[in-house]
Amino acid sequence: MNARATPHKSREITGRTVLICFMGFFGVVAAVNAFMIRAAVTTFAGTETASAYRAGLAYKEEEAAAAAQAALNWQVEGRIARNTAGDAVLTVQIKDNNGVPVRGIAVDARLVHPASARLDQAVPLTRMADGSFRGSAEIAAGQWTLSLDIERDGERVYRTKSRVMLK
Numbered sequence: 001m002n003a004r005a006t007p008h009k010s011r012e013i014t015g016r017t018v019l020i021c022f023m024g025f026f027g028v029v030a031a032v033n034a035f036m037i038r039a040a041v042t043t044f045a046g047t048e049t050a051s052a053y054r055a056g057l058a059y060k061e062e063e064a065a066a067a068a069q070a071a072l073n074w075q076v077e078g079r080i081a082r083n084t085a086g087d088a089v090l091t092v093q094i095k096d097n098n099g100v101p102v103r104g105i106a107v108d109a110r111l112v113h114p115a116s117a118r119l120d121q122a123v124p125l126t127r128m129a130d131g132s133f134r135g136s137a138e139i140a141a142g143q144w145t146l147s148l149d150i151e152r153d154g155e156r157v158y159r160t161k162s163r164v165m166l167k
Contacts, residue, residue, distance in 0.1 A: 069158050073097040078109070078146050080164050088139040088166055090123045092148060093132045094158075101131025105152050109135065111164075112145040141166050 049055045075095045083089045090109055094102045113119035125135040143165055150158035 065156070065159070072158060074102060074150075074158060075099070076148065076150070076158065076160050078148060078160075078162065078164070080111075080144075080146065080166055082167065083136065086138075087136040088123075089134065089136045090125065090146075091132055091134050092125060094150060095131075102150075103131070105150050105157070107133045108149040108151065109133075110147045111137075111139055111166075112147050112161075114143060114145060139166060 074097070076092070077094075078090060078092045080088055080090045088111075090111075092107055092109065094105065094107070096102050107125050109123040109125050111121050111123060119140070121137055121139055123135045123137045123139075125133040128134050143163060145161055146164045147161045148159070149156050
């Protein structure tokens with residue numbers, strides 16, 4: 001028995017096949033780029049500094065402010081906890097080097113989210129009778145950076161940032 005193999009006819013590559021493959025390849029590349037651009041634009045929360053150049057120019061001023069802050073020798077403590085209503089209550093105590101509450105100051109408190117500036121929240125504080133400051137806000141659980149700017153006569157005299165955990 002003579003079995004003759006019939007040659008398998010190979011598929012011919014035509015201009016139409018090349019055009020379809022070419023268009024399909026670049027169509028996939030364009031779709032992936034469109035998805036990645038949309039994901040990047042919708043999830044980008046912003047920058048830490050609006051202008052790095054201006055921040056660099058202000059460096060000497062910040063350095064002098066840090067030295068003046070260290071000379072004050074204040075004890076600043078911020079605590080955050082949930083109340084029975086579920087709101088986050090922030091309590092800030094500011095004492096001088098003798099342990100006496102500092103008078104004549106205003107405190108600007110912000111809870112800064114470490115991953116998204118869109119979630120940052122200001123916490124309005126009021127001065128209590130014991131010299132501490134207290135305020136509350138609806139804030140999601142998680143890690144936050146507590147940023148406190150303490151001002152006297154409209155000028156910042158003290159700045160502190162610390163990581164806090166809110167349950």
